[in-house]
Amino acid sequence: MVMASSDPPILIIGAGVLGLSTAWHLTERGARVLVIDRERIADGASCGNAGLICFGHPPLTRPGVSIQGLKWMFDKRSPLYIKPRLDGELLRWMWSFHRHCNKRHFDRCMDVLCALGGLSAKCFDEMFDATSIDCDWRREGWDDVCMFESTLDHAEAEAAHLEPFGYRAKRIDGETLRAESQAWKPGIAGAIRYEDSATMNPGAFTAGLARELVARGVELRSGCTVADFLRDGDGVTGVRLDTGEEIAAPHTVLTAGVWSDALARSLNLRIPMQPARGYHRDLGGLAHVPRLGCVLNETFIAVTPFHDTLRLAGTLEIAGFNAPWLKDRLSHLTDACGRYLEGVDTAEVTSEWAGYRPCTPDGLPAIGGVSSHPGLFVATGHAMMGMTLGPGSGKLLAEEILGERPSYASPMLSPLRF
Template identity: 25%
Template sequence: MTVVVGGGVIGLLSTYLLASAGQEVVLLEAGEAGREASWAGGGIVSPLYPWRYSPAVTALAHWSQDYYPQLGQTLLRQTGIDPEVYATGLYWLDLQDEDEALAWAERQGRALYPVPLEQVRAAVPALGDGFSRAVFMPGVANVRNPRLLAALREALQRMPNVRVVEHSPVGALIQEGRRVVGVRTAEGEWRGEQVVMAAGAWSAALLAPLGLELPVKPMKGQMILYKCAEDFLPSMVLAKRRYAIPRRDGHILVGSTLEDVGFDKAPTEDALESLKATAVELLPALANSEVVKHWAGLRPGSPDGVPYIGAVSGFDGLWLNCGHFRNGLVLAPASCQLLADLMLGRKPSIDPAPYAPGQRLGH
């Protein structure tokens, strides 16, 4: 049996892929599955500024972007819940490093090109006046992450070889010699041949008693939500590290902050006002709209945003899939496929070397 610790998108999808290959899996979640960072994010299926990341992040992002439409279709077919993978394209406005972005796109063979502002205004009539330049990447999708998480959870509920145990915080990993053989919870022990750590911002604290220093810490992000007409915002728009994301039914997400405040995830009035100002700068008509919802989540911040995926040397049976920082939803399909490939002894779909915990963990 495999024990997966953490029920965010990484834990849910890792469980789904391992179980689909015939593994017996128990997934343990401290709260409700899919209600932390994965639920709180915006769901853009691209890093905000993909050219600013290392090739390690780019490799996972491109694989995942290509895979998301079929994942959405498969989950809809299996569960009746539509994750709404919605290809709208993305406009970056007044990019400071536009030349670097265009050079990156040419090297990577990705469509990204400047567009005249009149063309942007024709495509996005609600856009504010305060912008002078734009670049566009067609085909970029967003996924309705709460529905993706609900679909994954429902898919797992239907699998006879999976058990999802919620409200069951893991207190400690169980070691026998140098082997990790399970986890301890308030209700008792869960033992397995493998333990997968996919607990996001909480992973470091669970690994620390083993003498492992995982440089992953919580980074708070706050978002707000509006409800508009279905055709109000046809494409995603991004300026000054803030973005507006349309859902198919007219909901508009505006985000997000980036705050280093530990495990405090209370929404704040300051952030609300800042996000509303961003919303009105991007889309002035939102000045007359009520904020439907305001929330916060804790991203698993990591150096350079490169996740830790693979076996932990010196600790047989322990595997990591954590530290995705701002890109958990973006990178989840590739990250979880890579983990499953490694755990099942298959040829990896992506070169595993950049993500191997190995020398990247402190002892």
């Protein structure tokens, strides 16, 4: 598709990693793009997350997770916490989530997520080749660190699931970990190293990507809250802001993270998602930090070293929007890490943050055009894998918008599947 310079630009709602990645791929193909966000650019979930780029990461819908989640329901310090409440929306989401937590669905998800992960890996390489984004990008893998031999054995068995997809993982013992960094306390059993993955400072990545887009002619506007879609019959022809301003566009892209569902509802389109809040606590002034980003297996907490900061991130709290922060969960980040790492309990806290993962009940994102509403395209629902899968998802969407043959397609990603 060739756009004349007088045509209005393609409009993207939401400047998180999904919106910015889609803008990148559209711009690379010569399209004109306007990205709008109600907040500052690149300030949502995409800026404060753990920054682990885990290609081939399994979905949240794993066999047994829903039952475990129910057991954890009343424990505010558990890795997955669902605030008990009578909410029809939440109950429907939980029932659907439960129905998807089985081996057959898990295997089907892995096919999709591994393909999308492979595509994203190539996109990251291309982006870093073409730009000078400075975000502590390290393509050296991440470690699934286990305190106990039994969990290490289990983690090794899980890693074997990825081998058929061409992702490499190797077992390393506790001594090797400690030889790499004195940050690790004695007594840790070891780790599974996912060698093909990467880590980065996500806020620096999205800010850098936004700068690169501006340099390539993309217009970024903050402080623009979309209230509604402009319609021509069933077709979507742009948006109306809460100020009443109308922005017409040949294609409208909905990448508003977990808020996408609320916007889609005005079109009678449902992308059911729960906002799964997670926290980070950044620490400064540590004498030693792990060599690579990692997840502390028994706690589900991610630990990522940036150049002068150690980020602890995690917990998955389904409590609706705008519930007060659970301070217990923030201090749990430090307490749990203190069992593995030297110095974290006394380190200076330099920042605390919370953000919402957009979680669909089937564990997969929604990516693609909405055939019931020509002109509308969606990329959302990436849950805990948005940074990892963002660039690949943006490529698929850009290809579809511009009528190119898609690099990958699966009906399991359809925004109309719910």
